Amino acid sequence: MKMIAxxxxxxxxxxxxxxxxxxxxxxxxxxxxLIYSSVPAxxxxxxxxxxxxGAPLLVTKEHLQNGTAQAIICNxxxxxxxxxxxxxxATEMAALAAEAxxxxxxxxxxxxxxxxxxxxxxxxxxxxxxxxxASLSENxxxxxxxxxxxxxxxxxxxxVEFTLGDKVCHLxxxxxxxxxxxxxxxxxxxFLTTDVAIAPxxxxxxxxxxxQKTFNMISIDGDTSTNDMVVLLANGLANNAEITDDSDxxxxxxxxxxxxxxxxxxxxxxxxxxxxKLLECKVTHAPSEETAKTVAKSVICxxxxxxxxxxxxxxxxxxxxxxxxxxxxxxxxxIGVSFSSAKGSIEVCKNGxxxxxxxxxxxEILLEKEIEILVELCDGSEEATxxxxxxxxxxxxxxxxYRT
Amino acid sequence: MKMIAxxxxxxxxxxxxxxxxxxxxxxxxxxxxLIYSSVPAxxxxxxxxxxxxGAPLLVTKEHLQNGTAQAIICNxxxxxxxxxxxxxxATEMAALAAEAxxxxxxxxxxxxxxxxxxxxxxxxxxxxxxxxxASLSENxxxxxxxxxxxxxxxxxxxxVEFTLGDKVCHLxxxxxxxxxxxxxxxxxxxFLTTDVAIAPxxxxxxxxxxxQKTFNMISIDGDTSTNDMVVLLANGLANNAEITDDSDxxxxxxxxxxxxxxxxxxxxxxxxxxxxKLLECKVTHAPSEETAKTVAKSVICxxxxxxxxxxxxxxxxxxxxxxxxxxxxxxxxxIGVSFSSAKGSIEVCKNGxxxxxxxxxxxEILLEKEIEILVELCDGSEEATxxxxxxxxxxxxxxxxYRT
Numbered sequence: 165m166k167m168i169a170x171x172x173x174x175x176x177x178x179x180x181x182x183x184x185x186x187x188x189x190x191x192x193x194x195x196x197x198l199i200y201s202s203v204p205a206x207x208x209x210x211x212x213x214x215x216x217x218g219a220p221l222l223v224t225k226e227h228l229q230n231g232t233a234q235a236i237i238c239n240x241x242x243x244x245x246x247x248x249x250x251x252x253x254a255t256e257m258a259a260l261a262a263e264a265x266x267x268x269x270x271x272x273x274x275x276x277x278x279x280x281x282x283x284x285x286x287x288x289x290x291x292x293x294x295x296x297x298a299s300l301s302e303n304x305x306x307x308x309x310x311x312x313x314x315x316x317x318x319x320x321x322x323x324v325e326f327t328l329g330d331k332v333c334h335l336x337x338x339x340x341x342x343x344x345x346x347x348x349x350x351x352x353x354x355f356l357t358t359d360v361a362i363a364p365x366x367x368x369x370x371x372x373x374x375x376q377k378t379f380n381m382i383s384i385d386g387d388t389s390t391n392d393m394v395v396l397l398a399n400g401l402a403n404n405a406e407i408t409d410d411s412d413x414x415x416x417x418x419x420x421x422x423x424x425x426x427x428x429x430x431x432x433x434x435x436x437x438x439x440x441k442l443l444e445c446k447v448t449h450a451p452s453e454e455t456a457k458t459v460a461k462s463v464i465c466x467x468x469x470x471x472x473x474x475x476x477x478x479x480x481x482x483x484x485x486x487x488x489x490x491x492x493x494x495x496x497x498x499i500g501v502s503f504s505s506a507k508g509s510i511e512v513c514k515n516g517x518x519x520x521x522x523x524x525x526x527x528e529i530l531l532e533k534e535i536e537i538l539v540e541l542c543d544g545s546e547e548a549t550x551x552x553x554x555x556x557x558x559x560x561x562x563x564x565x566y567r568t
Numbered sequence: 569m570k571m572i573a574x575x576x577x578x579x580x581x582x583x584x585x586x587x588x589x590x591x592x593x594x595x596x597x598x599x600x601x602l603i604y605s606s607v608p609a610x611x612x613x614x615x616x617x618x619x620x621x622g623a624p625l626l627v628t629k630e631h632l633q634n635g636t637a638q639a640i641i642c643n644x645x646x647x648x649x650x651x652x653x654x655x656x657x658a659t660e661m662a663a664l665a666a667e668a669x670x671x672x673x674x675x676x677x678x679x680x681x682x683x684x685x686x687x688x689x690x691x692x693x694x695x696x697x698x699x700x701x702a703s704l705s706e707n708x709x710x711x712x713x714x715x716x717x718x719x720x721x722x723x724x725x726x727x728v729e730f731t732l733g734d735k736v737c738h739l740x741x742x743x744x745x746x747x748x749x750x751x752x753x754x755x756x757x758x759f760l761t762t763d764v765a766i767a768p769x770x771x772x773x774x775x776x777x778x779x780q781k782t783f784n785m786i787s788i789d790g791d792t793s794t795n796d797m798v799v800l801l802a803n804g805l806a807n808n809a810e811i812t813d814d815s816d817x818x819x820x821x822x823x824x825x826x827x828x829x830x831x832x833x834x835x836x837x838x839x840x841x842x843x844x845k846l847l848e849c850k851v852t853h854a855p856s857e858e859t860a861k862t863v864a865k866s867v868i869c870x871x872x873x874x875x876x877x878x879x880x881x882x883x884x885x886x887x888x889x890x891x892x893x894x895x896x897x898x899x900x901x902x903i904g905v906s907f908s909s910a911k912g913s914i915e916v917c918k919n920g921x922x923x924x925x926x927x928x929x930x931x932e933i934l935l936e937k938e939i940e941i942l943v944e945l946c947d948g949s950e951e952a953t954x955x956x957x958x959x960x961x962x963x964x965x966x967x968x969x970y971r972t
Contacts, residue, residue: 216892216900216920246888248921280885281922385871386790387886388893467789467871468967475968481684482791484650488620489792496620516620517652518685557961563872564879 165420167427171305171321174336175359176401177202180304182311185292187241187284196289197311198296199236199355200265205399207233207273208368210375212392218243219250220274221393223258227270231364233397234268236355237261238275238312239289240340245390246281253284260290264297273395275353277314277340280390309338312353315562316342318435322427326420328404328413333360335420341432342384354379354394354428360417361400362407370418371396378425381457381550383465384436385559396421433551434534438558441473445537448547455492455541456548462490463537464552473535474554478503478526480512483537500540505532569824571831575709575725578740579763580805581606584708586715589696591645591688600693601715602700603640603759604669609803611637611677612772614779616796622647623654624678625797627662631674635768637801638672640759641665642679642716643693644744649794650685657688664694668701677799679757681718681744684794713742716757719966720746722839726831730824732808732817737764739824741800745788745836758783758798758832764821765804766811774822775800782829785861785954787869788840789963800825837955838938842962845877849941852951859896860952863943866894868956877939878958882907882930884916887941904944909936 172180178201182194207228211221227233237257244250258272265272276284299307309319323336337356362370375394400406407413434442445463450456463469466486472479480501488496501513507529512521529535576584582605586598611632615625631637641661648654662676669676680688703711713723727740741760766774779798804810811817838846849867854860867873870890876883884905892900905917911933916925933939 214889214892215898216888243885246885246917246921279883280889281917283922387870387872387889390885390889390892466791467963468791471964471967474964477969479683481647481650481686481794484620485618485684485791485794488618488794494619513650513685517650518687555964555967557964559871560875560878560959560961560964563875563959565881 165324165326165423168323168325170323171336172199172308172338172355172357173302173305174323175334175357177359177399178357179300179302180308181296181299181301182304182307183292183296186288187239194307194311195239195241196292196296197238197308198261198300199308199357200300201234201397201399203399203401204232204234204271205397206231206362206364206367207395207397208364208371209393209395210372212389214388214390216246216390218245218276218391219247220244220254220276221391222251223254224273224275224393227258227272232271233273234271235261235265236273236275236395238353240277240312240314242276242278242282242284243280243391244276244284247283253286256286257289260293264293275393277312277353277391305338312338312340314340314342315437316340316435318431320428320431322424324420324423326416328360328416331402331404333402333404334358335360335424337424337428339428339432341435342437356396356424358398359400359402360398360407361402361404362398362417366407366414367396367398370421374418374421374425378422378429381461381548382429382433383461383552384433386465429551433553436553437562438556439553440556441554442534443473443537443552443554444549445539446547446549447539447541449544450541450546451544453546453548455494456546458490458492459487459494459539460548460550462486463539464550467555470552470555473530474556476527476530478512478530483539484513487539494541495543498542500542502538503529504536504538505529505534507532569728569730569827572727572729574727575740576603576712576742576759576761577706577709578727579738579761581763581803582761583704583706584712585700585703585705586708586711587696587700587703590692591643598711598715599643599645600696600700601642601712602665602704603712603761604704605638605801605803607803607805608636608638608675609801610635610766610768610771611799611801612768612775613797613799614776616793618792618794620650620794622649622680622795623651624648624658624680625795626655627658628677628679628797631662631676636675637677638675639665639669640677640679640799642757644681644716644718646680646682646686646688647684647795648680648688651687657690660690661693664697668697679797681716681757681795709742716742716744718744718746719841720744720839722835724832724835726828728824728827730820732764732820735806735808737806737808738762739764739828741828741832743832743836746839746841760800760828762802763804763806764802764811765806765808766802766821770811770818771800771802774825778822778825778829782826782833785865785952786833786837787865787956788837790869833955837957840957841966842960843957844960845958846938847877847941847956847958848953849943850951850953851943851945853948854945854950855948857950857952859898860950862894862896863891863898864952864954866890867941867943868954871959874956874959877934878960880931880934882916882934887943888917891943898945899947902946904946906942907933908940908942909933909938911936
């Protein structure tokens with residue numbers, strides 16, 4: 165398997181485009197994106213568990229009931245959530261895209277991201293869609309990735325090439341993250357495309373299984389969004405023998421999916437609102453995977469630890485504290501903690517108590533942009549990893565006046 | 569009932585003192601406090617649910633097994649947690665205090681607060697205790713309150729006077745809060761004293777019941793400390809008829825306790841690390857008290873809402889979002905939200921959808937120092953209140969370099 169360019173257009177038959185249609189005031193920012201498959205594709209999706217759900221999710225769920233889709237339309241700048249006419253607007257978005265693409269309305273996935281509770285006008289979207297459809301291109305992934313960004317500072321696209329039998333296959337995706345990121349069952353917005361031939365049920369199984377170890381293990385701020393959605397389209401144009409069961413090909417596909425998703429997770433976490441660092445908490449030697457996940461996520465979510473990482477302060481007591489209140493059953497007297505980065509590694513806690521260490525060396529390690537926090541529970545052989553970011557002045561600045 | 573001065577010394581027979589003994593480098597800050605009852609008192613306590621527990625909590629739990637205590641010794645600047653010799657040091661603190669006061673070691677409550685995982689030297693404490701004991705005074709509550717502060721910016725003491733039968737009674741307390749505040753079963757450090765005569769079992773019942781509606785409903789940063797502890801001493805010097813069951817006197821005592829605890833909660837939340845505002849989320853018309861509590865706490869804990877409140881931004885979509893992921897079963901289409909302060913009240917959401925409102929008026933309301941977020945679930949008659957604070961640049965600054 166190798167990483168390649170092309171994002172959501174890396175797989176055969178997929179084109180994409182993005183534009184500024186006028187939902188955002190800032191004309192330099194795209195606010196509408198389209199992804200299209202030249203043939204109908206198997207579709208799998210997972211959604212937020214937030215009880216308050218964006219209207220686009222309700223419409224998309226209905227459209228994906230038959231496991232098939234051919235296009236994704238997504239706007240940024242407005243979440244179309246908590247609006248009395250939200251479903252109507254989301255349905256209209258799908259209908260307009262379907263009309264421009266000459267496909268069925270029910271084969272269009274709809275997504276929105278932005279401010280909650282402000283009416284979304286259909287006019288700029290309606291005016292923009294014809295040009296958006298006309299500009300669909302095999303080189304359009306970047307424009308589409310730009311169109312779904314909110315407070316993201318970097319565009320997020322990843323793709324891999326791999327083989328199934330003698331067929332060259334591709335899987336790629338784009339994502340938006342940044343704030344209100346603490347996915348549960350699904351996550352932020354991630355659109356994945358592949359040319360692999362795979363039955364809808366296996367596609368859903370692959371996605372639902374993988375997100376438990378990838379997107380559901382990210383947290384930027386503990387806030388689970390109302391509009392989280394991951395959609396995966398598989399159009400079969402790689403001409404591999406269709407995957408219909410738990411075969412070796414399915415395992416190979418899962419591996420490709422996991423590779424793309426972990427890469428997107430790391431990009432999303434590292435570009436968390438205001439973040440200066442990517443934090444990766446790896447928990448090893450746990451009695452169960454569930455325990456490892458619970459501990460890893462609790463550490464990544466601790467505001468105090470996140471602020472300490474911003475300050476490059478090896479305050480490992482906050483790691484222990486976060487483990488202690490995580491709800492996981494662990495023997496606190498066995499816990500070991502190390503901090504690592506490109507500058508090396510330093511062990512700071514063993515058997516639940518502090519070790520003497522060089523503050524200077526710790527500072528050097530923690531001043532890097534990617535920090536690994538290794539937690540060894542010394543009570544089993546399971547493990548898990550979670551991703552997050554530091555808590556900074558800019559997170560506060562961005563969220564103190566996001567709306568107005 | 570009336571609010572009075574005197575804090576932890578308002579009740580008859582209680583004296584207190586505080587000093588700088590040398591645990592902290594900054595000589596202008598007290599770091600050791602003592603509270604003393606002239607006679608043995610009934611004692612009740614609640615502790616953190618964090619699996620990682622400060623050594624002082626383990627020692628205190630043992631000492632309070634007989635329901636009696638006569639003194640509280642507490643240091644700040646070091647949590648005495650995750651230290652190999654922690655229990656030994658905490659026991660020594662109790663022994664030294666007992667020696668100076670000529671009481672039993674097992675009648676001394678020990679508490680610590682500060683950095684986790686740094687060895688606590690007994691020397692400065694041993695050197696300080698004789699002077700600390702010698703300076704015990706009826707006017708000592710403020711000095712003791714200063715001695716337990718960490719990043720707190722204001723001293724926290726409250727007291728009330730009330731009557732039971734024809735006896736004038738008093739109940740007062742001091743607290744430290746500020747960071748790592750998200751109590752669960754117990755909370756930060758709160759020391760309460762009363763001269764009411766009450767059986768230990770009823771005292772514990774009063775405390776355990778009240779904290780569910782008071783300290784357990786505060787969150788500063790979602791981090792449940794390893795050293796949370798609330799201790800309540802009742803020495804009986806008010807000479808009321810001893811409370812031994814669920815009588816009218818018990819109800820009157822509960823009311824006094826709740827009054828003092830709510831006042832301390834508001835002070836702790838309003839003085840959260842870096843906070844510029846006290847946030848009070850009141851949830852009404854809920855199907856159950858549990859639902860109301862879950863919703864209120866989720867709103868208060870949302871980093872995004874906290875940042876919006878810092879920016880005086882009426883971003884009510886974040887309130888809806890936090891309700892949606894709270895885990896409570898609510899009908900999101902019935903929810904109403906209003907923001908209030910001394911400048912008035914503004915309704916921003918009804919039946920789960922936005923209402924048109926004056927941004928100018930909303931800004932004026934949210935620029936105040938105490939904000940009430942009223943959430944009406946319109947699905948029952950139960951209610952609950954939670955307290956928190958805004959998320960500010962200063963929270964990040966304080967916690968980016970707290971330890972070094």
